[in-house]
Amino acid sequence: MPDKVAAPEIDRLIKLLARLPGLGQRSARRAVLYLMKRRDQLLLPLAEAMQAAAESVRTCSRCGNLDSRDPCTICADPQRATGVLCIVEEVGDLWALERTAAFSGRYHILGGTLSALEGRGPEQLNVEKLVERVREEAVGEVILALSATVDGQTTAHYLAERLEDLGVSVTRLAHGVPVGGELDYLDDGTLTAALRARR
Amino acid sequence: MPDKVAAPEIDRLIKLLARLPGLGQRSARRAVLYLMKRRDQLLLPLAEAMQAAAESVRTCSRCGNLDSRDPCTICADPQRATGVLCIVEEVGDLWALERTAAFSGRYHILGGTLSALEGRGPEQLNVEKLVERVREEAVGEVILALSATVDGQTTAHYLAERLEDLGVSVTRLAHGVPVGGELDYLDDGTLTAALRARR
Ligand SMILES: [Zn+2]
Ligand SMILES: [Zn+2]
Numbered sequence: 001m002p003d004k005v006a007a008p009e010i011d012r013l014i015k016l017l018a019r020l021p022g023l024g025q026r027s028a029r030r031a032v033l034y035l036m037k038r039r040d041q042l043l044l045p046l047a048e049a050m051q052a053a054a055e056s057v058r059t060c061s062r063c064g065n066l067d068s069r070d071p072c073t074i075c076a077d078p079q080r081a082t083g084v085l086c087i088v089e090e091v092g093d094l095w096a097l098e099r100t101a102a103f104s105g106r107y108h109i110l111g112g113t114l115s116a117l118e119g120r121g122p123e124q125l126n127v128e129k130l131v132e133r134v135r136e137e138a139v140g141e142v143i144l145a146l147s148a149t150v151d152g153q154t155t156a157h158y159l160a161e162r163l164e165d166l167g168v169s170v171t172r173l174a175h176g177v178p179v180g181g182e183l184d185y186l187d188d189g190t191l192t193a194a195l196r197a198r199r
Numbered sequence: 200m201p202d203k204v205a206a207p208e209i210d211r212l213i214k215l216l217a218r219l220p221g222l223g224q225r226s227a228r229r230a231v232l233y234l235m236k237r238r239d240q241l242l243l244p245l246a247e248a249m250q251a252a253a254e255s256v257r258t259c260s261r262c263g264n265l266d267s268r269d270p271c272t273i274c275a276d277p278q279r280a281t282g283v284l285c286i287v288e289e290v291g292d293l294w295a296l297e298r299t300a301a302f303s304g305r306y307h308i309l310g311g312t313l314s315a316l317e318g319r320g321p322e323q324l325n326v327e328k329l330v331e332r333v334r335e336e337a338v339g340e341v342i343l344a345l346s347a348t349v350d351g352q353t354t355a356h357y358l359a360e361r362l363e364d365l366g367v368s369v370t371r372l373a374h375g376v377p378v379g380g381e382l383d384y385l386d387d388g389t390l391t392a393a394l395r396a397r398r
Contacts, residue, residue: 005297013248049212050246098204
């Protein structure tokens with residue numbers, strides 16, 4: 001949108017919204033018009049919700065989850081089994097698994113996979129903390145819920161090796177799960193089955 | 200997303216974002232994860248831009264445009280021809296026409312079309328103000344840039360009748376333009392041609 005078409009406040013809002021995944025310039029323009037018509041019901045509540053999330057949500061220093069508590073609600077929950085850790089790439093994967101309610105252990109969020117192409121080595125991932133947790137939390141089983149891509153499988157091999165001497169059993173979800181951070185695209189039943197049939 | 204999966208601040212943000220046109224629950228979740236990873240570069244600027252737009256952007260009391268000034272920048276611009284009014288359904292249509300830079304008159308935003316199905320009569324539209332403007336601003340031509348739907352054409356007929364006795368010439372964009380508020384989907388060339396070939 002050329003600068004002079006709309007007020008600078010509107011242009012700026014369109015530009016920022018267009019940076020969200022799945023929104024382009026045109027859908028950002030439509031979203032802004034929609035918001036401007038719903039100032040009190042949607043625009044202001046959204047602004048406040050963003051402010052609140054920015055202020056109070058932090059990364060859990062133990063598992064990498066997002067929460068307003070640290071350690072996060074899952075890490076702090078005495079009902080969750082401490083002996084089983086499910087390793088995922090992104091927080092969205094944790095959400096997907098939690099929606100199935102099929103897993104009662106704890107999580108560890110890697111923050112991605114190893115990637116030669118993107119130059120991401122172990123030091124860019126949340127790996128040392130994982131090794132530390134396996135040692136300190138008496139973990140008996142680590143479930144690797146990583147994507148079925150080459151990078152995901154390279155990462156799984158690397159982690160299996162790193163954990164080899166720690167006396168922990170390493171399992172994987174049955175069925176290849178979709179590309180990184182996209183467990184969200186599996187339906188709950190498939191995800192639950194993949195979790196139960198881990199090997 | 201069940202309530203307990205993420206922090207309440209995150210759940211609330213997902214719920215509000217999912218109400219935007221074109222975003223569902225899943226894309227709202229992805230957007231929130233994207234935002235949380237870009238707290239300072241995107242999340243906070245977006246919250247502030249929304250706040251600023253909510254505080255400063257108003258509906259122009261003359262034409263119905265959105266702007267931080269009232270009358271809006273277009274209504275207040277002495278360079279814009281006062282004798283020609285282009286009638287559109289929504290602010291998004293004004294933006295689309297402005298992007299072509301092919302129109303140098305002023306606008307009047309109706310706020311939709313007449314609709315029997317949705318029970319929208321003339322009193323729900325910005326019609327009286329239009330009649331008033333045609334009288335007071337010495338308007339010689341009114342261009343109807345309304346959608347090619349039945350409702351759009353009903354509205355065009357109604358407006359032509361209302362303006363009949365005011366000695367103003369009423370023209371329409373050549374080629375049917377797409378459904379209401381969707382001039383945005385025409386490329387600039389088509390829109391410019393439709394404007395030039397009005398009849
Ligand atoms: Zn945690
Ligand atoms: Zn105006």
